[in-house]
Amino acid sequence: MSLVINDLCVGCYACEPVCPNKAISAPVDRGRPVFFINPDKCTECLGDHDLPQCAEICPIECAIEDEYGEPLNPPGSLTGIPLHLLDLNREGECRT
Amino acid sequence: MELPVISNAAPETGGGCSSSGCGSAPDALAHLPDHIRAKVQDHPCYSEEAHHHFARMHVAVAPACNIQCHYCNRKYDCSNESRPGVVSELMTPEQAVKKTLAVAAAIPQMSVLGIAGPGDPLANPERTFETFRMLSEQAPDIKLCVSTNGLSLPDCVDELAKHNIDHVTITINCVDPEIGAQIYPWIFWNNRRIRGVEGARILIEQQQKGLGMLTSRGILVKVNSVMIPGVNDQHLKEVSKIVKAKGAFLHNVMPLIAEAEHGTYYGIMGQREPTPLELEALQDACAGDMSMMRHCRQCRADAVGLLGEDRGAEFTLDKIDEMEIDYATAMVERAKVHEQINAELEMKRQLRTAPRFQPELVTIEPAAPALRNVRIAVATKGGGVINEHFGHAHEFLVYEVGPTSARFLGHRKCTPYCMGDTSCGDGETVLGGIIRSLEGVEVLLASKIGFEPWSDLEKAGIQPNGEHAMEPIDDALRAVYDELAAAGKLDATAGSARAAA
Ligand code: SF4
Ligand code: SF4
Ligand code: SF4
Numbered sequence: 001m002s003l004v005i006n007d008l009c010v011g012c013y014a015c016e017p018v019c020p021n022k023a024i025s026a027p028v029d030r031g032r033p034v035f036f037i038n039p040d041k042c043t044e045c046l047g048d049h050d051l052p053q054c055a056e057i058c059p060i061e062c063a064i065e066d067e068y069g070e071p072l073n074p075p076g077s078l079t080g081i082p083l084h085l086l087d088l089n090r091e092g093e094c095r096t
Numbered sequence: 097m098e099l100p101v102i103s104n105a106a107p108e109t110g111g112g113c114s115s116s117g118c119g120s121a122p123d124a125l126a127h128l129p130d131h132i133r134a135k136v137q138d139h140p141c142y143s144e145e146a147h148h149h150f151a152r153m154h155v156a157v158a159p160a161c162n163i164q165c166h167y168c169n170r171k172y173d174c175s176n177e178s179r180p181g182v183v184s185e186l187m188t189p190e191q192a193v194k195k196t197l198a199v200a201a202a203i204p205q206m207s208v209l210g211i212a213g214p215g216d217p218l219a220n221p222e223r224t225f226e227t228f229r230m231l232s233e234q235a236p237d238i239k240l241c242v243s244t245n246g247l248s249l250p251d252c253v254d255e256l257a258k259h260n261i262d263h264v265t266i267t268i269n270c271v272d273p274e275i276g277a278q279i280y281p282w283i284f285w286n287n288r289r290i291r292g293v294e295g296a297r298i299l300i301e302q303q304q305k306g307l308g309m310l311t312s313r314g315i316l317v318k319v320n321s322v323m324i325p326g327v328n329d330q331h332l333k334e335v336s337k338i339v340k341a342k343g344a345f346l347h348n349v350m351p352l353i354a355e356a357e358h359g360t361y362y363g364i365m366g367q368r369e370p371t372p373l374e375l376e377a378l379q380d381a382c383a384g385d386m387s388m389m390r391h392c393r394q395c396r397a398d399a400v401g402l403l404g405e406d407r408g409a410e411f412t413l414d415k416i417d418e419m420e421i422d423y424a425t426a427m428v429e430r431a432k433v434h435e436q437i438n439a440e441l442e443m444k445r446q447l448r449t450a451p452r453f454q455p456e457l458v459t460i461e462p463a464a465p466a467l468r469n470v471r472i473a474v475a476t477k478g479g480g481v482i483n484e485h486f487g488h489a490h491e492f493l494v495y496e497v498g499p500t501s502a503r504f505l506g507h508r509k510c511t512p513y514c515m516g517d518t519s520c521g522d523g524e525t526v527l528g529g530i531i532r533s534l535e536g537v538e539v540l541l542a543s544k545i546g547f548e549p550w551s552d553l554e555k556a557g558i559q560p561n562g563e564h565a566m567e568p569i570d571d572a573l574r575a576v577y578d579e580l581a582a583a584g585k586l587d588a589t590a591g592s593a594r595a596a597a
Contacts (some may be wrong), residue, residue: 011173011186012215014160014284017222049287057284059161059170078164079361080281086364 001067002039003052008063014053015064016044020045024054101211108158152208152435155192158224160249161215163299164284165269167322167352170215174428186214189226193234197409198419200235201426204433207274210241221255228259237427241265243320247283247299249306257313259337264310266344267320270328271335273297278327281361304342310344317347323370324362325352338384347382351375372494373536376505429517441577468585469498471557472513472576473534474569475509475542482572486542486549487514493569494537497577502570508533513549531556533547541569 005015005024010031016024023041026033037054043054044066055072057062061079062071076083161170187195200206209231211217217224228240241263242256249266256264270276276296283295290298310313310317319339321332330336336347351370354362363366370378473492474483490512496503510530527549540558543565553560564572580586 012159012161012170013220014162017160018287019283040490051288053287056287056289057160057162059164078281080166081364083360 001044001046002042003037003044003054003072004039004052004065004067004069005035005037006063006065008060010060010063011035012059014057014059016051018057020048020053116480117420137329144581149311150204150207150434151205152210153196153206153208154212155187155195155227156228157189158186158211158213158217158220159186159215160219160286161244161245162219163216163295164281166279166281166367167354167363169325169359170364171359186446187229189223192227193230195411196231196238197423199419199424200238200430201423202410202419203423205437206238206430207434208234208239208263209239210243210263212243215325216247217242218244218252219250221252221458223525225255225259225502230263230360232259234423237430239263242545243267243296244306245299246300246303246306247285249464250302250309253306253309253313253315256310257315261315263318265318265320266307267322268300268303268307268335268339269321270296271300271338272331273300275328275331275406276300279324293370304338307344317344318348319344320350322352323349323375325368325370326373327376328371329366329374331376333381348373349379349382369533372508372533376536379506392394431532467499467581469496470535470539470577470580470586471496471505472539472541472573473537473573476569480570481566481568482541483543483566484561486540486545488512489542491539492534492540494534495528495569497573499577499581502573502577507524508537514546527552531558539580541572 004021005086011026013033015025015035016026019042021041021043024039025038026035052064052072054067058064058073059078060075061073061075064073066073075086079086083090124483128153140289142333153514163172176449196209211224224242228242231238240259240261241574242261243265244252244267246268247265251263260484269279273293273296276299277293280296280299282289283299284290285295285298287294300494307319319335321328321335323329323332336349339347352362352367354360354369356363356366370383456522470495473494474482475486475489475492476482477484489510492505494508495502496505510533511526513526513530531553534556540553540560541564542560542562545553545560545562550560561576564575567575577586
């Protein structure tokens, strides 16, 4: 049971300090931090918090998904931008 | 029916400096108690005078944020202090300290270091405070400042006070949660995302609490507000009153920046930006209540140099690595330069205060023919003189000049008319944009103006003028005004199409 950070992540570091299990790290690849959740450490916050902390603070829609690839913050859920405008402006990065 | 004389005269009733003719460059800080003025007089972001002479820099060490603003896209920098769409070089605290020391050695006018992003500095307390801790040890003469959305501010006040950080900027866009819900879609609070009115209510509470805690400890607080037409534009007058009552010493109203290509909510939803004249009107309305900061340029989170210039490219991390810096000598050099600048500013202040009332006592003011005020734009690189080519200017300083006084209204940013060969093909449309940004301006002063833009400016009702190159701005404004007055172009009744528009 673990969440996954995909490549929509913009590397804002918000999730890293809020993880109760220190499961999130950001090894630097070619000068750019790549955020990664260690599946052995991630508990989806069970026992610590009601809600997975990384997904609660992440500002980028669809950047964090569950083990089935479902985004915890689906398109439009954070910005409130209507879907039909979203697709136009996001070059198809986030279409679930 | 709107007469130009009315719209021009309105600010005169607003109190402050404009009505009492306090010299030709009213200092927004003049009303402050001495101990506060002393604290801010060499701070480029706070003192209208100092910003021509002292330099500041920001370092981008704080990537995370704990709220979402509708004018921000977190793929880019925090737009509270910086323009959206410019990604800065994220640094570790160690790198930031190194960069600060390198810049302070190369630019002895450097007096302030700020942390303003790219996220919210107080949502990254460890990185932010580590940077401040190291800097107060290694460069004790550099002032520190920080800006925040306010959510974590109450928790950070103790730590801020410890590091002797005496300037804090809080972005406060509203005091009403219903309005807040139209600006902030969510906040992260107590381990969960809280949306809508509830989230906005908590944010507002924290901002106000933090503001009170800071001022009660004697820490200077500036409040920034983003003017969002139709959302908080009327409301900001109330915000201004409230933050002043709580002890903020400056209120800076900035225009919303919202373009679709930034991918922000407001940009995509077509929320419009305020026009320069709307911004001025709101700043005037708020100015009656407290000093406004009109010279703010919404600089980027990693800007380096005098306000309005950015020398960041000279100080990238690899370049800094190659530099050899003698920190101790640099600090002595800075102290000398700062002393010189302060002496110069002090002299100007005295010149301005000394003989100011006599001429007005002699002249019987009301009897003089009523002359209207004129908006004059100036191209400058800094130093308080007209020393920028029209074609190279990234912004124009706009002043409102009247028969006995001039006051600074604000900056009109623009794309330089001539950015070298590649973009000169676009010259036409760029010029159109510049002319639009100069709405309400009747005269434009620059050190040099090309033939083509010259005639287009004239056609648009803006008189270009290159005769005052290298002259102090104050003197040139006065000379131009007097010339216009002598030519009979300023009789209040005559008016002009542009002023009435
Ligand atoms: S779900 Fe919880 S435990 Fe898993 S990475 Fe996110 S914050 Fe850490
Ligand atoms: S909060 Fe989201 S966008 Fe920011 S680093 Fe974590 S996964 Fe990436
Ligand atoms: S506080 Fe700054 S970084 Fe955070 S959402 Fe608002 S503008 Fe963006």
